[in-house]
Amino acid sequence: MTSPLVRFAPSPTGYLHIGNARPALFNWLFARRHDGRFLLRYDDTDIARSKPEFAAAIAEDLGWLGIVPDRVIKQSDRLSIYDSAAERLRQAGRLYPCYETADELDRRRKRQLARGLPPIYDRAALKLTAEQKLALEAEGRRPHWRFLLEAREVAWGDLVRGASHVDCASLSDPVLVREDGSYLYTLPSVVDDIETGVTHVIRGEDHVTNTAVQAQIFEALGASLPAFGHHNLLTTASGEGLSKRLGHLSLRGLRESGVEALAVAALATMVGTSDAVRPVSSLDELAGLVELAHVSRA
Structure with a gap:
């Protein structure tokens, strides 16, 4: 394997919790294991909700875990790059204007x-x-x-799930640009992965369908696809997803309670795998233990 470049892309709209730590650590440990690099990308195009204090807290929490990025970027600094990509898609006939209101779309869906x-x-x-x-x-x-979207199947060899595919004929054409000209997550993510040279995208299984959509955007922009891996998600005991908005097991709360960072790292990465959770003495040791192929499929 050539030296990989991975990324962790949180939105600075709240504090990290142990569920957020899972993809951050999977990416960091993958980079450590394969002599790669780790990019921290703040997905902060949601101007109303993104706060600098949350970005600072994310950096602090990652540092507590032992994650030191090789590079840090903010999407809010890169809007002109997204504008250029959007214009390319418009010129290619792949990005088209729609005028329905949210209420009109909702009524149409109900019909x-x-x-x-x-x-x-x-x-x-x-x-x-x-x-x-x-x-x-x-x-x-x-x-x-x-x-x-082209009405075809998108297939890839997933680092966790193995052979994977999504039929894009069953999906709505995704909105990439809002009425006010701001961007949703999808396009900036692809453009950044292309522009920064990301080789492996390791993220939660809630992005599987999104990966098929983004694969078509990669191709429409003339770029090759990175490798994808979709891991299972940590949940509460009742099976609910963790939420940074509700403060579920926040990293700062765990830190303030005296929980050791390595214990959090081991728990966040080894739960939901075929390997037993065990104490480790360093992140390098954990990197030698964690295998994406051992992550359980949901």
Whole structure:
């Protein structure tokens, strides 16, 4: 394996919890094991919710775990790069304007469900004439922009799940750009992975469908795909997902309670694998123990 470049991409909208530590550690340990590099990327395009104090807390929590990034970037510093990529997709006919309001889309989905149809976007916007678009904009509407998915199966060899595939014909064309021109997660993530040279994307299994969408964006931008690995998620005892908004097992809370960082690291990475949780003396030792192929499939 060539020297990998991995990334951890938190949104600075709250404090990290042990569930967030899981992908951070999987990426860090993978890089350590294979003599690679680790990129910390703040996904802070949500201007209203992203706070510098949360970014500082994330860096502090990662440092407590022993994770020292080789490079740190913020998406808010890279908007012109995303603008350029979006324009390329527009020129290629893969990014198209839509004028429906959220209420109109919700009513349309409900009608589709009532008729027994899948609630996916019907691409009505593609049928609009130039005159109709101008009339809608004269009403004060501004478009959001959707990515035109190709109706085909996207397949990849997953580092955790093995052979994986998603049929994109069953998905709605995703919104990449909001009405106000701001970006949702999907496009900046792909552009950053391309621009920074990320080789391996290791993240939670809740991103599996998103990976198929992003694979098509990689290809539309003329880039090769990184390797993907989707690990299972840590949950509460009742099976609910952990939430930084609710403070579930926050890293700062664990630290203040006197829990050792290495104990958190071992628990966060070895629970939900075929390996027994055990004490370790260093992150290097843990890197030698953790195998993505040993992570249990959900």
